[in-house]
Amino acid sequence: MVRRDTCITVGRYGRSDHMSTPCTVCAAPAALLSDLDARIAAGDAGRYVVHRELAANGITVSMEAARKHIAHIRAGEQGIPSHAPGQLRLTTLDQAVALPPVPTVTAPQPAAPRGYEPGVRFERGAKAAVVTLPPAPTAPGEGDCAAYLRGLGIDPDLYILEPIEVRTNSHGWTRDDPEGAAVTQQTFFARFRVTRREAAADGFDVDELLATVPALAAAAVDRPATGAGESLLVGLADWQTGKRDQGGTAKLVERLAALGPAIVARVGELQLLGRNVETIYLVGLGDLVEGCKGFYPMQTFSVELDRRQQIRVARRMLTEIVKTVATLGIPVVVSGVAGNHGEQRDGSGKAFTTPGDNDDLLVLEQCAEVFSLAEGYGHVSFVIPDQELAHTMDLSGQHTVFTHGHVARGGWAGLWTWFKNQRAHGKTSATIAVVGHYHHLHVENDGLLTLFQCPALEGGSDYFSTAMGSTTVPGTACALVSSAFGVRDLAVL
Structure with a gap:
């Protein structure tokens, strides 16, 4: 009768009441592994022998992996290869040279210093917005701000544009060189205050308004x-x-x-x-x-x-x-x-x-x-x-x-x-x-x-x-x- 609370496995060397064990060494070539396991079962090979024999065949494993392999072989447990059989091999020098080169990755450089990212910032309750222009090789002017707003779909003619800050970095760099090399170039950063223009009075007659003052003053005299x-x-x-x-x-x-x-x-x-x-x-x-x-x-x-x-x-x-x-x-x-x-x-x-x-x-x-x-x-x-x-x-x-x-x-x-x-x-x-x-x-x-x-x-x-x-x-x-x-x-x- 088989006990239902124990998983029965049959290993290479007989029956065992133990669970199968994942094992790195079990992924070695079958011919090498068969001879090595027989010596382990006979007590003729310890972990140093296992480590040396594998290394002689171009396979590198840790001493801990060799110890675990010996333990499950002597316990009659079946090992589960942790790699596909025959794939536990060292890469030769020729193979390493033949590998494709690792691509060179260049970290992207920020387009502007922190706090000078291009955009339009509206402060709650404020009557004006602050526009930060993209970096430029020359000092930006009102026309540059107008062009930037127009590119955002904002009509600059509806606003008063006032420069509030211009900053320059004489050691800024760019990769605009034809050969892709980094070159030094002076860079300018600018901010503008943008305030909506007040609508002009349409047809307001000041003279007509002032002409009503005497009548208004007279009406206020001796008011009951x-x-x-x-x-x-x-x-x-x-x-x-x-x-x-x-x-x-x-x-x-x-x-x-x-x-x-x-x-x-x-x-x-x-x-x-x-x-x-x-x-x-x-x-x-x-x-x-x-x-x-x-x-x-x-x-x-x-x-x-x-x-x-x-x-x-x-x-x-x-x-x-x-x-x-x-x-x-x-x-x-x-x-x-x-x-x-x-x-x-x-x-x-x-x-x-x-x-x-x-x-x-x-x-x-x-x-x-x-x-x-x-x-x-x-x-x-x-x-x-x-x-x-x-x-x-x-x-x-x-x-x-x-x-x-x-x-x-x-x-x-x-x-x-x-x-x-x-x-x-x-x-x-x-x-x-x-x-x-x-x-x-x-x-x-x-x-x-x-x-x-x-x-x-x-x-x-x-x-x-x-x-x-x-x-x-x-x-x-x-x-x-x-x-x-x-x-x-x-x-x-």
């Missing part, structure tokens, strides 16, 4: 207040009531007393310009009071009012401003946000209560209670956030977000980052952000977005001026805001 309604935004920023520096509280009260009449006058100016002011927004942008401790060195000894006095003065001045503006009969919305100087801070300078526990919001709430008890102010309303440090309102269809500015980090760039992050994460739908905190006017537009930083009304800081060299120019910014016109008619009162 018509058109889309707009909101007048007034940014009440950084009063810092109670501060001693730069004239202190007395000078601040003078500026605040003049602010109400200045707002009324500004509304009149806008109406003369034909603006339809439908609502006035008085928005406190934080730091209406100075605070007494924890905001800068030596603050406790540099303020001239305690906390209760600061709140009292700020409340009274805000009340006077609202009363004056309300005389216009236009709806007035009073709102605001919490600033850092209104926080309740401990000895370490850190706020220890809630974000809404802020003196800026306290002033607004007290003022709101005053007008809720007074008659004749039904057109005055208050919008006061609870714990939010930023809130959004609709100003004549234009969503606008307000915050003091201390929640952002990194100055002006940090404010932009904060604004865009608020929009990206769905915190606000506003396209205008209004802030204070940095005490100077800065307005910037970025596409559909506008960042509006209002100046401070306080007189400046001796400490800051000594440290930084600059100071504040007191003022209150106002501007018209609407979905129809965005932000316009900016003024500092």
Whole structure:
């Protein structure tokens, strides 16, 4: 009975239960191999004998191949020739000489240095393309560039061709020699900027256009207040009531007393310009009071009012401003946000209560209670956030977000980052952000977005001026805001 798990092979010297073995020596001529295998089976030939006998017959094999051949012969295994029988032969010298010559292969030389490959490159967002011409034996000109473009199917007459770079290699080489030899030849590489020509005005009459200017100017005079309604935004920023520096509280009260009449006058100016002011927004942008401790060195000894006095003065001045503006009969919305100087801070300078526990919001709430008890102010309303440090309102269809500015980090760039992050994460739908905190006017537009930083009304800081060299120019910014016109008619009162 034959076991089915063993491959039975019959070799030259009998039966074996082993698999056939690939063998290099088994490809030797049969006559030589028969005599050699008999000597191996008889134990008269080792690997050195096998290697020597094969070499004497012009066959070279490794010692390892000889060892493997001996092993499978003595084990009774059948060898499988790794070459066709009789083909394991050395090539004679005569045969080697008769072989066809190896062809000479020359590595292709680049037609141009790296970065100067011929072609046309268009940069994303650019109004022009860069054309790199093929290498030439003479310096290329505008005509060469035009010919190259024409060869690419591009009409050069539609473009302005400007040379921007010409490079030469005095040791360049070419095989243009009639005998095919490499010869040295100066080579030029050139780049051109290609800009599409603007279409010329066809039949445009400049004289006719300029003749309409007097009529256009006359139509703008005494224009009535018509058109889309707009909101007048007034940014009440950084009063810092109670501060001693730069004239202190007395000078601040003078500026605040003049602010109400200045707002009324500004509304009149806008109406003369034909603006339809439908609502006035008085928005406190934080730091209406100075605070007494924890905001800068030596603050406790540099303020001239305690906390209760600061709140009292700020409340009274805000009340006077609202009363004056309300005389216009236009709806007035009073709102605001919490600033850092209104926080309740401990000895370490850190706020220890809630974000809404802020003196800026306290002033607004007290003022709101005053007008809720007074008659004749039904057109005055208050919008006061609870714990939010930023809130959004609709100003004549234009969503606008307000915050003091201390929640952002990194100055002006940090404010932009904060604004865009608020929009990206769905915190606000506003396209205008209004802030204070940095005490100077800065307005910037970025596409559909506008960042509006209002100046401070306080007189400046001796400490800051000594440290930084600059100071504040007191003022209150106002501007018209609407979905129809965005932000316009900016003024500092």
